[in-house]
Amino acid sequence: MAEPKSDIEIARAATKRPIAEVAERLGIPAEAVIPYGRDKAKIDGAFLAGLKDRPDGRLILVTAVNPTPAGEGKSTTTVGLGDALVRIGKRAAICLREPSLGPCFGQKGGATGGGRAQVVPMEDINLHFTGDFHAITAAHNLLAAMIDNHVYWGNAARIDTRRIVWRRVLDMNDRALRDIVTALGGPANGYPREAGFDITVASEVMAILCLARDLDDLETRLGEIVVAYRTDRTPVFARDIGATGAMAVLLKDAMLPNLVQTIENNPALVHGGPFANIAHGCNSVIATRAALKLADYVVTEAGFGADLGAEKFFDIKCRQAGLKPAACVIVATVRSAKMNGGVAKEDLAAEDVAAVRRGAVNLGRHIENVRAFGVPVIVAINHFGTDTPAEIAALQDFAAVQGAEAVLCRHWAEGSAGATELATKVAALADGGTARFQPLYADELPLIEKIETVVKRIYRGAAVTVERGVIGQLADFEARGYRRLPVCMAKTPYSFSADPALLGAPEGFGVHVREVRLSAGAGFVVALCGEVLTMPGLPRRPAAERIRLDGEGRIEGLF
């Protein structure tokens, strides 16, 4: 067992290989590697386009039980599994989301894995990285500026300024910008109106960048964004404002996948990072497709637990991009089973086999759900130091009853060596040819029935109720040609239900759809069930107060 060290210490102690050498492990030639610093790169677009006739590798999704304050380690397992696949001799690549800059200064740590299963350079990836999120911020806000400018110069598109739905974004936790009034100060500044800022990861531009196949598709989707409505309630699109060409120009480089390495020097594509509530929470299609052309096994992850993350990965990302996952890994922990079984966070250290058994029902439900998509499942038990053999056995026994194998993994402490069993079994499962992937519902189903299908079949709720106006809005979306879109559920990640306190595997609850929003460019209809905050605030003592450069110019306090 390795000496305990902090994530940042382990990351800094890693011996990084030149990024061109990491690229070579995927057969990417040096001329297709566009360096950003010494240890980050983008992959050339022409090279990627040239891969299109190659066969695809096997796609493996890493998802998890419902998140608890104990922490499950989904990114860590994604990285550990990727490294372990390489260790057992497979050509493997990892696809992760890019972390958001704003929350780093609040209380959230980084999002690059942990322990001996990390991608590096962790500071850069968590801060500006290759500038993708800054480009998205700029493209989003250019559109916003052009909308107000359009109104200012005569409003030829007849925008109802009370119904401008395109907000602005910053990659910053700044609650004061949630609700603002703009264009005060007199005629030179335009027409005052209510407006607001979201965090950049909540931008529809982010979702679009992550779902677009290529630059043409990107530009088409940008044009489809509904930015406002007229007094007759007809939509005004971004293309009506003439913004899409310039937005695509701003996003040109951001569309190229980023290549970094794990601390074991294996390739990882880290690209795109949409919210997992009002958006689909997966890394970019362009990175996933590239990885599938370059590797035999591609390990990727989706946001939150499988009820939100895996469902959206299957029903939005795979549906839109034509991806066919070969296997799914559900990350579970003894600790999260105990919390789902009613144990408080401060009592997690004490052995409680009964609580593990009680809480494992949460895992069981996710296993069933993933199988409903036709994807074979394996459970990865991410080992924590406090887990006892009896607790682990209880979790494994529970999974076995569900017909799923649960493999204990120690990648956090041991790196790839701690996950070879998982890797061997995942590879066998993916190679087994048992996957018969299909989305949960057909494109043709009416939007409200799509929502009901997810609530009843995935969440196991009894009924869907809707706020006044929602049915009319959905009918309006359908009349305008959006009936075939999948739905994107925005609800709490902490429970199958919309009530974060309802742990385990609840049933019979109601889900109330408070609001629906059209993301026409991204290609989904968002159903908001409960409050969803699209602009976080900073805590009383923000991490920013502790973040600084030490005497040697290294970053302190970020993690």
Add this chain to the structure above:
Amino acid sequence: MAEPKSDIEIARAATKRPIAEVAERLGIPAEAVIPYGRDKAKIDGAFLAGLKDRPDGRLILVTAVNPTPAGEGKSTTTVGLGDALVRIGKRAAICLREPSLGPCFGQKGGATGGGRAQVVPMEDINLHFTGDFHAITAAHNLLAAMIDNHVYWGNAARIDTRRIVWRRVLDMNDRALRDIVTALGGPANGYPREAGFDITVASEVMAILCLARDLDDLETRLGEIVVAYRTDRTPVFARDIGATGAMAVLLKDAMLPNLVQTIENNPALVHGGPFANIAHGCNSVIATRAALKLADYVVTEAGFGADLGAEKFFDIKCRQAGLKPAACVIVATVRSAKMNGGVAKEDLAAEDVAAVRRGAVNLGRHIENVRAFGVPVIVAINHFGTDTPAEIAALQDFAAVQGAEAVLCRHWAEGSAGATELATKVAALADGGTARFQPLYADELPLIEKIETVVKRIYRGAAVTVERGVIGQLADFEARGYRRLPVCMAKTPYSFSADPALLGAPEGFGVHVREVRLSAGAGFVVALCGEVLTMPGLPRRPAAERIRLDGEGRIEGLF
């Protein structure tokens, strides 16, 4: 004479050398080159720190007559002169400002020179480049978020929320954000107040980054920023909010100078770009000092005409950084002389020697002014196709009467070959040892007398009047220890006076100081004479409507 081509065509036709090879021309080893893509790089900080005991090269400032709609070509001349110095066998480097992203989508073209005197890759430099401005935006807005967050969680520093002077920034032309009300929407969003956004180049963080000697100095200066006042009018500093460490972390990479190349493959450092009105309008001190260690001749520029740009270069940048310019080039054109002589823009093509003579007084005044700083002057006449021999001779004769040589340059059309005479004479002037640089006024002079000195000796105004409250504010700044700061004049660039219509070499006018602002981190006191817009708007038909990717993924319409 070369075939006429557009700037973008010339830039694209340029054969770029690998950036490491360009670095080598300045003796920068490959391991000190941090690549950003294939044709941009940052220079390693440890390498730069190791240069400190080398002797400095000669610093040459390129400034200009007051700008007219005819265009003078200051950046173009800076690039052309740099290339020509190399052509005549000198080891030379160019230092330019980074252009702002926002205005690219309005009506301004790029800011990377023109014709055969350009730096490349022009699209990248004009768009995201190496992300410096995005980092400044993030650092600036983190401080803003932390101020409102500080108030939200109890306001321990007792900030008077009516007197928060730190605004937010975006690198975007967005007039609707000039005057806003934030934190609406109820208690969870904080305390509503008047606020607003400036464009990123107007951020004090930009000015600080451009004046800081190193990371320590950067962090100290960030801490000195006055963000608000208490009800007793005492200042609240950024360091009181605990933001400076995290801001420095965000700016760590942005502090490293960017290396690109001219279309003749000569090295150019393009770094920093503060406003030339409410800030000092020069590229970074860190880049200029690096260039002086690496080259025998360093050609740099300052914003607007010499009344604003050169004065601030000398009185703010050189004063703070201890730089001693060896020579100054004033860019003049026949066309701008004619406009200063009363000719309308549409009549510029017709020969008008008398108008050239009348308008040359503007040049004459700038020659006198630069000499007042103890810096020897040469005039570069940037050639335009419509100039006639008699007009050129009139301008040269006028300069000769002032004792200054005026050299005709054709670098726009011919590249370095068109500026060898200028280069030879500039090198001789710089080598001549005649420079006796000294700032215009002593540090000890009271702030109001500094303003009067600039108005009377540089602008040749008769008197300074001030808005009610300004004298008290200046007294307050002095009482708080800011008496030694230089002043940063914010006035129209189009005239020596504060009235943009007063061309030529006006005298006897009054200058009214409407407002003074303390930039304690940057280290100057801004005196605003007339309206200064710190957040531009987009025009009726923004350039963004024409900007797009062509079929091959190249950028159309940006220039």
